[in-house]
Amino acid sequence: MAATAIPSSSAAPAADAPVHAEVAQLPAPPPRPAPYQPPRLAVDGAGGGAVAVVGGGKPCRHHAYSRKQKSLGLLCTNFVALYDRGDVEAIGLDDAAKRLGVERRRIYDIVNVLESVGILVRRAKNRYTWIGFGGVPAALRELKERALREVPVVGSPSLDETSAANVSDDEDDDKFDDADGDAESEKLSLSQSIDNSSDKPDAAPCKLRSDHRKEKSLGLLTQNFVKLFLTMEIETISLDEAAKRLLGEGHAENNMRTKVRRLYDIANVLSSLKLIEKTQQADSRKPAFRWLGQPKKNEGDSVTVAFAPTKMTLPSKRAFGTDLTNFDNKRGKLDSTMENRGNLTLGNRSDFVYGPFHPAGTRARKEHDNRKILEKDRKSIQDWENLASSFRPQYQNPALNDLFGHYVEAWSSWYSDLKRDAAS
DNA sequence: TCCTCCCGCCAATCA
DNA sequence: TGATTGGCGGGAGGA
Structure with missing residues (x-):
């Protein structure tokens, strides 16, 4: 297979040049x-x-x-x-x-x-x-379904005892008990279904060291982070809070700090994808992140994602x-x-x-436009079609x-x- | 000063 | 055994 399928075109930069x-x-x-x-x-x-x-x-x-x-x-x-x-x-x-x-x-x-x-x-x-972005709704839908299976009551205040517990492993590095092997398999199913080329179908359900490594993977942490938004009532969450929920209370300061570091990485990527946005918590000065996909309560199984081409608010920092x-x-x-x-x-x-x-224009006007567009997005998914045609x-x-x-x-x-x- | 998060070491895993 | 993958935490930039 070719190194990349990006075709050369008149607008495409040379392979050895910085792109765009x-x-x-x-x-x-x-x-x-x-x-x-x-x-x-x-x-x-x-x-x-x-x-x-x-x-x-x-x-x-x-x-x-x-x-x-x-x-x-x-x-x-x-x-x-x-x-x-x-x-x-x-x-x-x-x-x-x-x-x-x-x-x-x-x-x-x-x-x-x-x-x-x-x-x-x-x-x-x-x-x-x-x-492409067309794959996001399906992935989120699957994540939500799995999250709901793991969390019987939507809006449960914590995932500590469910999926999140499955990744709250940082202090258990030397313990590889297989008590929750099935849960692990379930939890890893998405990433492994994506990457199953190396998975052995007859692999024992017990928790292997490789599984343990996967448990801490950035991908899995991303999924669990997204699940927080998909299954809970909260509109925004700080990374500290997210780390607590994902890790469970009572973990060492070090583990918490490490988890928060990773969440920063994830949040930055998800922000750039317009899946979340950085915001400010109402009751504190701490930054928090808001889900922009809003695939939550009262929306049935639908999972909506409001990213490009609609404009979102700019990150604060x-x-x-x-x-x-x-x-x-x-x-x-x-x-x-x-x-x-x-x-x-x-x-x-x-x-x-x-x-x-x-788009070209003043920042203030754009931010104002952005807010209007964001509100518009949230009113109705049907509006997006018009938006796409008008917002050019x-x-x-x-x-x-x-x-x-x-x-x-x-x-x-x-x-x-x-x-x-x-x-x- | 504290928050944010880049950076690269190095261990685990793969081929 | 070399290459690939990615967890992890030190520490610097920024507010």
Whole structure:
């Protein structure tokens, strides 16, 4: 199989170039860049470091490290922008890492979360198949069904004794009792049904060390985190609270901290997918996350997901999607290969809040529009169709128009499926 | 100062 | 046995 099924097209960047890097220039795009030219990378032979030459601009070395440009959420946005095209099927992890300018380790984080919400599927070592956002409703539906099986009473205040308990294992590293082997199998069923190439059908139900490792996987934690939203009455939840519910009370501070770290990773990815949004808890200053899919009570089995192309509120802290590559200086050590490719930074901060899904316009007006659109979404799923046809931002950058088109296409496809499901 | 979360070490697992 | 996968926590950036 080919390394990736992304076809070369006139708008597609060269395989060895940072993808969509031009989009990262959003704040000050050329009036009409004609025709689209992918950024070129040149190697500074004397210095040994790579020097990015973007869009014909001057080479620039050593701009300041900024963790905003390296966030998992932004990486996820870029990953989706790169692969959410109708003609993409296979994804090679090496290829993705190379194209996005990050280490493989980060790609694993992304694909584990994306896989757990049905956006892609692991086919083999190093190889994933892109499903797209159309796969999300089914994955969420299955998650919800499983969660409801595990939680007899919807709205149970805690998952501690059910699925969450199955992952509250951090202090049991040396205990591999098989008392709940079946529950483990059940709990792992989704991820393993996705990735069953290596599963042995006759595997003993007892908890193996490999199972134990899987229990703590980012993918499984993602699913359990999503289940919290799918099964509980709460509108928002803080990561501390989520960690408590997933771990159970009374766990060591260390375990809790580790779990919260992972939840931050997951939340950032889910935020960039517009499945959740960062918000503020009403009764405290602590940040919390709100589910945007709202597949909860009184909605029967339906699972709705309100992501692109509708615009969501901006995260309070981060601006995802401002940079379609993550080429940048690394913190601490300098990465000789990626260093200085990061000349894709945006201008001043007030400019770069606009992600790839943001239409041109003022931030305030957009936020106002976003809120209206969000409310509109929540009123009725039927409105989405109109929204898709009417909400068509005009990007100055042709690459963005293409990108938005892909989202509209993916969304339309998913919405058609949803209507068909509802009708049947 | 505390929250957030990037980064990469290294152990587990796979081929 | 080398390659792949990913848990984990240190510690730096940011508010």
